[in-house]
Amino acid sequence: MRYSGLLVAATTSAIASAAANNATCNSVQIFLVRGHGESIPGLQTSITDAICHDVSNSSNKTCGFQSIAYNATSGAGTICQDQYDGIRLLRGNLTAYATACPNSRLVVSGWSRGGALVTDLFAGGGDGLDLTGTCVQPSSPALAPEEFLGPHIAAVVTFGELHHNADMAWNVGNGSAADGVRLPFPYLISAWPTKTLLTNAQRYRRPEAMLEKLSLWVDRFRDYCVVDDPLCAQGADVAAHSSYFQSAYWPGLVSEFVRSRL
Numbered sequence: 001m002r003y004s005g006l007l008v009a010a011t012t013s014a015i016a017s018a019a020a021n022n023a024t025c026n027s028v029q030i031f032l033v034r035g036h037g038e039s040i041p042g043l044q045t046s047i048t049d050a051i052c053h054d055v056s057n058s059s060n061k062t063c064g065f066q067s068i069a070y071n072a073t074s075g076a077g078t079i080c081q082d083q084y085d086g087i088r089l090l091r092g093n094l095t096a097y098a099t100a101c102p103n104s105r106l107v108v109s110g111w112s113r114g115g116a117l118v119t120d121l122f123a124g125g126g127d128g129l130d131l132t133g134t135c136v137q138p139s140s141p142a143l144a145p146e147e148f149l150g151p152h153i154a155a156v157v158t159f160g161e162l163h164h165n166a167d168m169a170w171n172v173g174n175g176s177a178a179d180g181v182r183l184p185f186p187y188l189i190s191a192w193p194t195k196t197l198l199t200n201a202q203r204y205r206r207p208e209a210m211l212e213k214l215s216l217w218v219d220r221f222r223d224y225c226v227v228d229d230p231l232c233a234q235g236a237d238v239a240a241h242s243s244y245f246q247s248a249y250w251p252g253l254v255s256e257f258v259r260s261r262l
């Protein structure tokens with residue numbers, strides 16, 4: 001019961017009150033970046049529930065989450081700018097929390113398009129990579145571990161993310177050997193590519209320079225992907241794309257990883 005009360009209080013988290021009173025800072029604060037078309041907070045609450053339940057049960061630490069209010073209902077011409085703006089919003093919201101709550105441990109979580117947004121923060125965004133091929137995403141720098149935010153960030157987790165790269169040290173799940181794909185846009189599930197349809201242009205690997213930046217976070221980053229997921233692994237089962245949130249398995253695994261990083 002202690003946990004649910006804390007989570008409700010934390011959900012209404014306001015930086016202003018955190019700044020005014022350190023007592024409102026959560027020991028663990030999770031930043032959620034939702035998928036395309038989701039309303040806030042979205043499916044990733046099964047992940048935050050697991051993390052916060054375990055954190056409060058094992059240590060009685062306070063734990064909560066906040067959502068990044070980027071535009072997740074973009075049109076074909078605006079999705080690149082919305083993604084770029086979302087990266088800045090995420091960086092800004094993390095910085096504000098870390099400034100007001102210097103002793104809090106921050107966790108970043110993103111799904112699908114939101115996962116791509118999260119990894120763009122740590123790998124760098126744009127640079128010719130865009131989500132749909134319908135516009136050009138402006139470039140944004142990678143967040144380096146030496147920057148102000150570096151020591152505040154405890155863990156980064158992504159699920160079914162579009163920028164998934166095969167055979168990376170941070171990959172988890174049986175989709176680990178596959179590359180992600182561009183989001184077919186407009187968002188037509190019937191148009192999701194399958195292995196037989198894929199062309200090189202649809203595969204969505206990051207350039208090596210971005211992977212080098214991302215690898216600086218390898219101890220704190222896990223990228224979860226199942227082999228049937230059409231977006232991170234070129235699979236053919238649309239339902240697999242949201243399977244990370246629909247049993248206790250992945251939330252339990254993620255919570256264990258996050259606690260090992262706190």
Ligand SMILES: *[C@@H]1O[C@H](CO)[C@@H](O)[C@H](O)[C@H]1NC(C)=O
Pocket residue numbers: 018019020021022100101102103
């Ligand atoms: C919160 O506490 C830290 C030390 O624990 C302190 O450095 C910081 O200034 C405090 N923030 C506010 C807004 O009081």
Ligand SMILES: *[C@@H]1O[C@H](CO)[C@@H](O)[C@H](O)[C@H]1NC(C)=O
Pocket residue numbers: 057058
């Ligand atoms: C809380 O933690 C204790 C000790 O680790 C464990 O035995 C118990 O099952 C946990 N409770 C819940 C509700 O997870």
Ligand SMILES: *[C@@H]1O[C@H](CO)[C@@H](O)[C@H](O)[C@H]1NC(C)=O
Pocket residue numbers: 057058059060
């Ligand atoms: C958490 O707090 C409760 C109530 O004060 C206490 O009974 C319990 O032992 C504490 N658990 C841990 C792991 O500190």
Ligand SMILES: *[C@@H]1O[C@H](CO)[C@@H](O)[C@H](O)[C@H]1NC(C)=O
Pocket residue numbers: 071072073074075078
């Ligand atoms: C999000 O983008 C869509 C499509 O470009 C636009 O119609 C909508 O007004 C935007 N929403 C917000 C909150 O800016």
Ligand SMILES: *[C@@H]1O[C@H](CO)[C@@H](O)[C@H](O)[C@H]1NC(C)=O
Pocket residue numbers: 013014015066067089092093096
């Ligand atoms: C995130 O940053 C934006 C832009 O500065 C701000 O409007 C919003 O209130 C912040 N969100 C939270 C939960 O602090």
Ligand SMILES: *[C@@H]1O[C@H](CO)[C@@H](O)[C@H](O)[C@H]1NC(C)=O
Pocket residue numbers: 174175226227228
């Ligand atoms: C991949 O892993 C998921 C989750 O554990 C499982 O449901 C699925 O059956 C696995 N697929 C294959 C082809 O092994």
